[in-house]
Amino acid sequence: MPRTENTPQIYLSEDAAHWVVVAKGAELDIPRPVIPVTLHGQRLVLFRDDEGKLGLIGRNCPHRGADLCFGRLEDNGLRCPFHGWHFDRNGQCVEQPAEPEDSMMYQQIKVPMIPVVERDGEILAYIGEGTPAPEPKEGATK
Amino acid sequence: MISQDLNDRITRIGPKAPAGAVLRRYWQPAALAEELAHGDHVPVNLLGERLVLLRDDDGDLVLATRIASTDEPPAFYPDAKDIEIDKSGPVYPVENRKGLFFAYMGSGTPPEFPNFDCFRAPDSHVFAFKGLWECNWLQALEIGIDPAHASFLHRFLEDEDTSEGYGKQFRDKAADTNIPMTQILREYPRPSIEVEETDFGLKITALRALDNGQTHVRVTNQIFPEAICIPMSREMTITQWHVPIDDETCYWYTMFTSFQNPVNKDLMREQRLKEHRLPDYAPLKNRTNDYHFDPAEQATTTYTGMGLDINVHDQWAVEGMGSIQDRTQEHLGRSDAAIIRYRRMLRAAISAVEDGGDDLPMRGAMTPSEIVGPLSNDAIADSADWLNASQQADMARRAECPWDATV
Numbered sequence: 001m002p003r004t005e006n007t008p009q010i011y012l013s014e015d016a017a018h019w020v021v022v023a024k025g026a027e028l029d030i031p032r033p034v035i036p037v038t039l040h041g042q043r044l045v046l047f048r049d050d051e052g053k054l055g056l057i058g059r060n061c062p063h064r065g066a067d068l069c070f071g072r073l074e075d076n077g078l079r080c081p082f083h084g085w086h087f088d089r090n091g092q093c094v095e096q097p098a099e100p101e102d103s104m105m106y107q108q109i110k111v112p113m114i115p116v117v118e119r120d121g122e123i124l125a126y127i128g129e130g131t132p133a134p135e136p137k138e139g140a141t142k
Numbered sequence: 143m144i145s146q147d148l149n150d151r152i153t154r155i156g157p158k159a160p161a162g163a164v165l166r167r168y169w170q171p172a173a174l175a176e177e178l179a180h181g182d183h184v185p186v187n188l189l190g191e192r193l194v195l196l197r198d199d200d201g202d203l204v205l206a207t208r209i210a211s212t213d214e215p216p217a218f219y220p221d222a223k224d225i226e227i228d229k230s231g232p233v234y235p236v237e238n239r240k241g242l243f244f245a246y247m248g249s250g251t252p253p254e255f256p257n258f259d260c261f262r263a264p265d266s267h268v269f270a271f272k273g274l275w276e277c278n279w280l281q282a283l284e285i286g287i288d289p290a291h292a293s294f295l296h297r298f299l300e301d302e303d304t305s306e307g308y309g310k311q312f313r314d315k316a317a318d319t320n321i322p323m324t325q326i327l328r329e330y331p332r333p334s335i336e337v338e339e340t341d342f343g344l345k346i347t348a349l350r351a352l353d354n355g356q357t358h359v360r361v362t363n364q365i366f367p368e369a370i371c372i373p374m375s376r377e378m379t380i381t382q383w384h385v386p387i388d389d390e391t392c393y394w395y396t397m398f399t400s401f402q403n404p405v406n407k408d409l410m411r412e413q414r415l416k417e418h419r420l421p422d423y424a425p426l427k428n429r430t431n432d433y434h435f436d437p438a439e440q441a442t443t444t445y446t447g448m449g450l451d452i453n454v455h456d457q458w459a460v461e462g463m464g465s466i467q468d469r470t471q472e473h474l475g476r477s478d479a480a481i482i483r484y485r486r487m488l489r490a491a492i493s494a495v496e497d498g499g500d501d502l503p504m505r506g507a508m509t510p511s512e513i514v515g516p517l518s519n520d521a522i523a524d525s526a527d528w529l530n531a532s533q534q535a536d537m538a539r540r541a542e543c544p545w546d547a548t549v
Contacts, residue, residue, distance in 0.1 A: 032437035067462030084294040098290035
């Protein structure tokens with residue numbers, strides 16, 4: 001978990017200038033795969049969910065700002081320890097267990113999400129507006 | 143979400159800031175009496191001012207201004223012999239209440255102290271302590287008026303033996319049952335929250351409807367401007383101030399108040415000194431060591447993975463928001479009802495002071511000495527009778543109390 005903040009390297013590929021390396025896949029080979037990532041000044045949290053898929057989402061809970069790097073990795077997502085708000089890998093809030101049973105508020109809550117892919121043992125994030133550029137081809141870093 | 147301008151307005155407390163002017167209308171905890179062991183000059187860093195507690199020529203304790211370099215750390219605690227007095231600076235009056243020194247840094251005559259239990263109980267029944275949190279005072283206060291978070295942040299995945307719980311929050315049985323408080327909090331995470339404005343601030347009632355037709359009633363309070371009064375165990379309450387050192391750092395000061403038996407101060411101090419260093423009362427678990435976060439513990443024992451001391455959980459929650467929580471990004475829910483109500487009171491008070499008025503809680507036309515209590519307890523009752531049951535439980539405790547706790 002919390003690790004020394006790394007400085008992302010620019011991903012060197014002619015057709016994928018907007019994909020940057022944010023972590024080595026091996027950094028998530030730990031019992032609780034959750035690490036902080038800072039990308040161009042934006043504080044994020046990277047995690048692997050129960051399906052083995054990656055999520056790179058805003059680090060502060062959109063409720064009252066608690067630090068999701070200390071979140072509970074469970075139920076195929078990341079859960080804020082402050083009030084149990086639960087987020088999937090897309091940053092969508094899927095549960096607010098302290099709110100009334102009939103509350104639909106969670107549907108309106110989303111944390112910023114940065115698209116990520118894993119290639120050649122590296123985890124790459126897409127930076128920039130709009131739809132991600134085509135994913136970098138395998139071996140493009142070689 | 144609120145605007146950045148409004149967030150600045152309700153959080154910043156320097157001598158020229160509007161919320162600072164509101165806080166200066168009230169007595170502020172400034173130092174523990176035990177800090178006098180440091181010497182005859184005790185550094186005090188309060189509301190953005192660099193001060194020193196000392197005896198004036200008449201032998202009265204006062205806060206004077208001390209000369210400080212601009213790059214001092216917020217909770218800087220120089221040796222008594224290294225403190226230089228700035229004779230051109232303001233001098234503020236100080237009062238000792240049960241081992242806690244309060245200062246009045248506002249203009250005009252200081253108000254009377256309210257007649258709360260923590261001020262009425264004899265010295266033997268009150269224990270005071272403090273601790274440093276590296277964040278703005280308002281987010282520190284707001285976690286204390288948020289009854290829902292206890293079901294998550296302080297969740298224990300297994301219950302401890304409540305007989306080991308002396309001096310610790312939420313480690314007693316709930317009300318007059320054999321159910322551990324931790325079990326109630328864990329199994330009933332969606333309290334219905336009622337908020338009511340009072341002479342002193344807010345009465346906050348969290349209702350947890352149990353499965354058997356009964357309701358768990360937990361009454362906590364906001365005491366204007368920056369304190370809370372909450373139950374700790376069946377015997378003790380916590381009255382806790384979140385006092386700004388500057389805009390980005392604060393101390394909590396707590397008066398633990400016992401109804402029936404004298405407080406075991408040695409044990410209470412020993413428990414807390416294990417978690418803090420002197421002389422600045424900084425917690426040993428903090429941001430620099432990830433609060434001793436243990437993922438294995440988080441998976442099996444506690445919700446946070448940060449040990450059993452709930453103060454550490456709270457500290458993590460509020461420090462992780464950043465030095466001043468960015469409320470332009472927040473999304474408050476129904477569980478935040480008391481926070482929303484409190485901010486409305488604070489904004490009204492800021493406006494009143496800006497307009498030169500004094501129509502604030504426990505000021506203006508109010509007589510603080512007539513303000514007693516507040517009711518602060520847990521009760522379990524038939525759901526139809528919860529309000530009466532909560533009051534009766536409090537009255538029974540007060541009637542048995544060896545000091546005058548009548549309300």
